[in-house]
Amino acid sequence: MPWADIIGQPIAVRQLQNALKQNRVGHAYLFFGPPGVGKRTAARVWAQALNCQQGVAGDACGECRSCRNILTGNHPDVWEVPLTGAHIRISQIREVTRQAQFPPTEGCWKVFLIHNAEAMTLEAANNLLKTLEEPPGETLFVLTTPSIFNLLPTIQSRCQQVRFQPLxxxxxxxxxxxxxxxxxxxxxxxxxxxxxxxxxxxxxxxxERGAVREEVIDLLTKLKTAAGPQVLILTEGWTEGPRLKILLPWLALWFRDLLVWQNTGDVKLLINQDRLELIKEQAQIWPRPERFLRIIQEAKRKMERNANNQLLLEVLLLELTSMRRT
Ligand SMILES: [Zn+2]
Missing domain, CATH: 1.10.8 (Helicase, Ruva Protein; domain 3)
Structure with a gap:
């Protein structure tokens, strides 16, 4: 059953299923929560459940023609507004509001899915608002967004809010x-x-398929002895946004293992269990991993605020070497 495809969101799923089972489906929903937790998939399943020809209570069969057409984007009553550039433009929303005036042709509900709703221009949002205020008959809007605060308060208040949690x-x-x-x-x-x-x-x-962990381990091995300018050379190849974004969590995980090993000596609690010998060795070299974990957290925050990556990484690695046991 399609709802079973949504992982780790029991509260959101129950909220939507209950609305359908109890015949209390509203006209506008706002799915919000961090990226990559299932909002988009849930919006499609919701559209399937509303229009399923098998009429399974609160769920979709996933197999009837309607369910299949929604999944492949070929259902005449289910519209997804694509985000093609940086914004959802007023012309796109005008088309949505125009289509919303016509009743569904095949299904029970005409469903409009607006993903990344925060990307609507102000004009687009205001245009949508008019339709949300007086939604035509069997019309349903599902807006998805990482944060409700990026949307006009008037839009927020017109929608039933469904929260999606980190998994x-x-x-x-x-x-x-x-x-x-x-x-x-x-x-x-x-x-x-x-x-x-x-x-x-x-x-x-x-x-990971590009063997990032091995590169990180290589970096740490070199940091055992590197000093001054050598440390700065080691930043090479890591300062681009996506690479740095992956380096920081890998470093954090590694130092977490050092900390766990120092405090428990229990190999079962390690994440990098397959590198036990190296962890034992490095746990000797860096006696205070918890300090470095705090520094990594701080670096992550700075990176999110668009700090200079080169500088950020240089400082990070120099701080790391300064914490070596001498
Ligand atoms: Zn179905």
């Missing part, structure tokens, strides 16, 4: 294994780094 590490790991994207050990490692997002997990997996 649990276990849910991400199980998904990766189930989809044959990773073996159990690798899935566990990636899930720990993904910060609750399947999207991030998949990005990490792509980079």
């Amino acid at each position: 649990a590490v276990r849910d991400i790991a199980e998904f990766l294994v189930r989809q044959n994207l990773a073996g159990p050990a690798q899935a566990e490692l990636i899930a720990n780094l993904a910060e609750g997002s399947l999207l991030t997990a998949q990005e990490l997996l792509t980079m």
Whole structure:
């Protein structure tokens, strides 16, 4: 059943299923939550459930013609507004509001999915607002966005809000294994780094295939002895946004393992269990990993605020070398 495809969002799913079961479907919904946690998939399943020809209580069969057409984007009553550039333009929303005036032709509901709704221009948002204020008959709007605060308060208040949570590490790991994207050990490692997002997990997996962890280990091995200008040379190849974005969580995970090893000596608690010898060795070199973990967190925040990556990484690595046991 399609709702079963949505992982780790029991509250959101129940909210939507109940609306359908109790015949209390509204005209406008706002799905909000971090990227990569299932908002878009849930919006499609919701459209399927509303129009399923099998009429399974609150769910979609996933197999009837309607369900299949919605999945492939070929249902005449389900519209997805594409984000082609930086903005959703007024011409796109005008087309939506025009189409909304016609009743559904095949299904029970005419459904408009507006992903990244925060990308609507002010004119587009105001145009949509008029339709949300007086929605025609069997018309449903689903807006998705990472943060409701990026939308006009008037739009927020017209929509029923459905919150999507960051996913649990276990849910991400199980998904990766189930989809044959990773073996159990690798899935566990990636899930720990993904910060609750399947999207991030998949990005990490792509980079992991490029053996990023081995590169990070290589970097740390060189840092054991590097000093001054040598440290600065080691930043080479890591300062581009996507590379740095992946380096920081890998470093954090590594130092987390050093900390765990120093405090417990229990190999089962390590994430990089397969590199035990190196962890033992490095746990001697860096006696205070918790300090470095705090520095990494700070660097991540700075990176999100668009700090100079080169400078950020130079400072980070120099701080790391200054914490070596001498
Ligand atoms: Zn169906």
